[in-house]
Amino acid sequence: MxxxxxxxxxxxxxxxxxxxxxxxxxxxxRGWLRAYxxxxxxxxxxxxxxxxxxxxxxxxxxxxxEMYSFVDELNGEALTLRPEAxxxxxxxxxxxxxxxxxxxRLYYLGPMYRHERPQKGRYRQFHQVGAEAxxxxxxxxxxxxxxxxxxxxxxxxxxxxxxxxxxxxSAEERTAYRAALxxxxxxxxxxxxxxxxxxxxxxxxxxxxxxxxxxxPIIAGAPRLIDTLGEASLKHFDGVQAILKDAGQPYEINxxxxxxxxxxxxxxxxxxxxxxxxxxxxxxxxxxxxxFEQLGGKPTPACGFAMGIERLLAxxxxxxxxxxxxxxxxxxGEDAARFAFRVxxxxxxxxxxxxxxxxxxxxKSQMKKADASGAWVAVIVxxxxxxxxxxxxxxxxxxxxxxxxxxxxxxxxxxxxxxEGGEETETRKSNGK
Numbered sequence: 001m002x003x004x005x006x007x008x009x010x011x012x013x014x015x016x017x018x019x020x021x022x023x024x025x026x027x028x029x030r031g032w033l034r035a036y037x038x039x040x041x042x043x044x045x046x047x048x049x050x051x052x053x054x055x056x057x058x059x060x061x062x063x064x065x066e067m068y069s070f071v072d073e074l075n076g077e078a079l080t081l082r083p084e085a086x087x088x089x090x091x092x093x094x095x096x097x098x099x100x101x102x103x104x105r106l107y108y109l110g111p112m113y114r115h116e117r118p119q120k121g122r123y124r125q126f127h128q129v130g131a132e133a134x135x136x137x138x139x140x141x142x143x144x145x146x147x148x149x150x151x152x153x154x155x156x157x158x159x160x161x162x163x164x165x166x167x168x169x170s171a172e173e174r175t176a177y178r179a180a181l182x183x184x185x186x187x188x189x190x191x192x193x194x195x196x197x198x199x200x201x202x203x204x205x206x207x208x209x210x211x212x213x214x215x216x217p218i219i220a221g222a223p224r225l226i227d228t229l230g231e232a233s234l235k236h237f238d239g240v241q242a243i244l245k246d247a248g249q250p251y252e253i254n255x256x257x258x259x260x261x262x263x264x265x266x267x268x269x270x271x272x273x274x275x276x277x278x279x280x281x282x283x284x285x286x287x288x289x290x291x292f293e294q295l296g297g298k299p300t301p302a303c304g305f306a307m308g309i310e311r312l313l314a315x316x317x318x319x320x321x322x323x324x325x326x327x328x329x330x331x332x333g334e335d336a337a338r339f340a341f342r343v344x345x346x347x348x349x350x351x352x353x354x355x356x357x358x359x360x361x362x363x364k365s366q367m368k369k370a371d372a373s374g375a376w377v378a379v380i381v382x383x384x385x386x387x388x389x390x391x392x393x394x395x396x397x398x399x400x401x402x403x404x405x406x407x408x409x410x411x412x413x414x415x416x417x418x419x420e421g422g423e424e425t426e427t428r429k430s431n432g433k
Contacts, residue, residue: 010116010124021313026109028155029129036148038107038131043088045111049078054294055087055263057203066114081113086263086288086304087295089132094297103135109309123310130285130306137301139239142267142287145305146240147247149271149283156316161282163249164270166257167237169229171265171290177225178204188218208256224255236266263288267303273315282315283307324374325355327414328396330366331381339386343379343410350411354379371396377417379410393417 007013014022030040049069056062068081082088085108098104109129116124131148133141146163153161168174182204189197193215196207208219229237244251257268268286285305292300327347331340344356355373357366363380370378380392385404393413394402405413 008124012123012125022309025309025313025316029109029152032148032152032155033107033129033131036105036131036144038105041089041092041106041108042110043082043085043092043108045082045113046079047082047088047091049080051087051091051295052080052083055090055291056084057263062114066116068113068115083112083114084306085110085112085128085130086132086306087291089130089304090134090291090295090297090302093134093300094292094295099135099300103133105131105133107131127309128306129309130304132302132304134302135300136303137289139236139267140243142236142240142303143243143247145285145303146244146251146269147249149305149307150247150249153271156312158273158315161271161273161315163244163251164254164257164272165240165251166254166268167226167229167233168258168265168268168286169225169233173229173233174205174225174265177223177228180223180228181205181207181225184222185218188221191215191218205258208258219256225258226253226255233266240267263291263294265289269305271307282311324376325353326375326418327352327354327377327379328370328373328375329354329356329379329381330363330370331357332360332363332366333383333386335383335386336381339389340381343381343391343407346407347379347411347414350415352411352414377414379414 033040049067052067053063062083067083069078070080071078089106089108093099093104093106098106107130109127111125111127113125131145133145149163169177182200185192185196185200185204185207189200191214192200192207193210193212196210196212196215199206205225207215208222210219226237241251254270257270258264264286266287266289269284270281271283272280273282274280283305284307285303287301287303289299289301291302292298329340329344329347331337340356344354347354355375357369361369363382367378376395376397378394378396380394380402385391388404388406390404390406391410392402392404393410394400395417400417403413
């Protein structure tokens with residue numbers, strides 16, 4: 001017997017029950033982003049490999065070990081499945097002159113790809129929502145992004161998500177700090193693990209991000225970048241903190257927070273939780289004022305964040321659920337099967353969500369499915385109802401007398417049952433019904 005083909009490891013199917021939670025969360029996210037003036041941008045899944053090498057940095061884990069890259073056999077072009085979308089957004093903004101008329105607030109929502117060990121909330125195909133504020137130089141936008149996140153946690157009912165902040169200063173300040181850090185780490189080279197010794201040459205700031213417990217005493221004793229910042233960098237960082245304090249947002253300054261991408265400068269941040277094990281970051285981001293110039297564009301200030309959809313769903317628990325239909329439409333008989341379509345469409349015209357039974361079966365078995373669907377009302381059509389141009393309307397969650405009503409009155413009868421049951425749906429509210 002031929003073995004069935006399975007999904008690629010770390011790239012998961014999202015089945016209907018779970019997909020309803022995704023849809024509910026995505027709808028909430030879009031509304032939240034629009035409320036802050038962010039507009040959607042959709043970039044390709046495939047980009048030139050050079051885009052990520054130039055933007056993220058050659059000496060990063062993403063570029064060195066995690067990208068899905070290949071050479072297009074037709075034209076020899078090196079291509080990569082996008083591992084993140086900030087670089088793609090910046091590339092699109094440069095290519096299409098999006099900032100010609102002024103700064104832009106943009107957001108994206110979609111799949112990313114990294115070849116890493118799958119674990120809780122972290123997969124090889126994963127999904128991110130991200131916001132990018134392009135063309136804004138001041139600390140006010142940094143703070144806006146952070147306060148946006150706080151509102152999202154409130155909307156999702158999340159608790160125990162804490163904010164960590166740091167400043168990476170300017171490129172010149174990081175260069176000077178890098179020399180001091182390398183000098184310190186070389187004095188302790190015998191205590192470094194293999195990964196940190198490799199990073200000592202290629203990307204020494206990433207040593208500070210090591211999670212190896214044996215490395216923590218060395219990291220704790222390292223010089224702090226924040227102690228070497230100049231007046232302009234400190235003023236920007238103080239400006240961010242002042243707005244957060246005015247808004248009553250607690251935070252912790254983490255001088256070891258460096259992020260894993262080379263394009264960051266000034267403010268960097270992470271929202272972290274203890275509910276996801278070792279991979280506790282729910283949202284991360286910061287300022288990347290040099291990225292546009294790295295990609296061949298004009299110098300452009302920018303700031304943004306990204307968060308994983310899988311992780312949001314994991315920490316939100318049951319906070320983002322799909323909705324049950326308003327109506328389950330039961331039908332039996334040849335005439336009834338045809339007439340049921342007219343009934344279903346009339347109800348949808350009135351703004352109701354309708355799950356129409358298909359595949360036959362007895363009235364008893366169909367009513368069991370109606371009950372299991374979570375619908376509040378069953379609309380029943382048999383051949384007798386079809387010939388009379390009517391339908392029977394029955395409450396499923398309360399003891400109420402069912403009634404046969406003509407087609408023109410079915411929507412009103414359903415509305416009456418839903419209103420009496422306190423279940424006026426969001427669909428009908430949004431449609432003004």
